[in-house]
Amino acid sequence: MPRTVDHDARRSEIAEAVLALVARAGTEAVSLRSVAAQAGISMGRVQHYFASKDALLLHALEHSHRRMEQRIEERAAASARSERDALVTILEELLGGHPESRDAIRIHAAFAAREVDDRARAILTDGDDEILALAVAVVGDAGSPDPETDGYALMALAGGLGNDVALHGRPVDRARRTLHAVLDRLAPVDRGAGTGEIGGPRR
Numbered sequence: 001m002p003r004t005v006d007h008d009a010r011r012s013e014i015a016e017a018v019l020a021l022v023a024r025a026g027t028e029a030v031s032l033r034s035v036a037a038q039a040g041i042s043m044g045r046v047q048h049y050f051a052s053k054d055a056l057l058l059h060a061l062e063h064s065h066r067r068m069e070q071r072i073e074e075r076a077a078a079s080a081r082s083e084r085d086a087l088v089t090i091l092e093e094l095l096g097g098h099p100e101s102r103d104a105i106r107i108h109a110a111f112a113a114r115e116v117d118d119r120a121r122a123i124l125t126d127g128d129d130e131i132l133a134l135a136v137a138v139v140g141d142a143g144s145p146d147p148e149t150d151g152y153a154l155m156a157l158a159g160g161l162g163n164d165v166a167l168h169g170r171p172v173d174r175a176r177r178t179l180h181a182v183l184d185r186l187a188p189v190d191r192g193a194g195t196g197e198i199g200g201p202r203r
Contacts, residue, residue, distance in 0.1 A: 011049055011059065014039055018060035019103045027110040030056055054120075057107050062123050064104040068093055069127075084187055087138045090131055091158040091179055096165040097172045105166035131155055142187035150186050157182055 017039035021029045030053055036043040050056045075089045096102040111124060136151030144150045161175040 007049075010045070012063060013041075014046060014049060014056070015060045015063035018056050019064060019100065022060070022103045022106050023099060027057060027107060032056070057110065058120055058123055061104055061107045062126075064100045064107070065123070065126055067100055068098075068104065071098065083134060083141070084138050084189070087131075087134050088180075088183070090134070091154070091183070092176060094158040094162045095172055095175045095179065096162040097176070101162070102166040105162050109163065109167055128155075139186045142190075144186060154183060154186060 014035060017035045018030055021034055021038055032046050032050070032053070033043055035056055036046045039046070046056075050059060072089055072093055076086050079085060079089070093101055096105050108124060111120065116124065132151060132155050135154045136147045139150040139154065140147030158179055161170075161179060164170040165172045165175050
């Protein structure tokens, strides 16, 4: 009987090869041929799933986003007791402390100066609205006079620090200290009022 091909597993295997190349030598190292060699498969098999370098990079980015979401969910389930905790978990992931997060940031940067189609734009901005809404809610609950501006500034800070870490090799510990210093000014921990439930009623 013919073997059943697990196409999702094949695509994931190729995505892992792309991320390995990006981690080692940047997005310039990615090609149909180099990915095939990295994955130990034929170039024809890579072409069966992906027609171009852009398609490879976008799939790898989507793959790394899913893994990032899993890490955030696991960390949040273990320690996030409030919306502020959840925001910290997400923003720290954006700093590029995890190798896959750094790879995702590098791929983001590779597309930053290009014209991209709607599918690419959707992948590149996936989750941004939800993160911004959470940041606005957290600083608003902390008493910010302008939560829209402060929430956006906080998200943009995390993104900029992540670029600094992933693209320029700056220390992630310094980026984390900077993020927490600003967060503590905009939304200090209320140690006397309890943590509250995520998604619970606003004060």
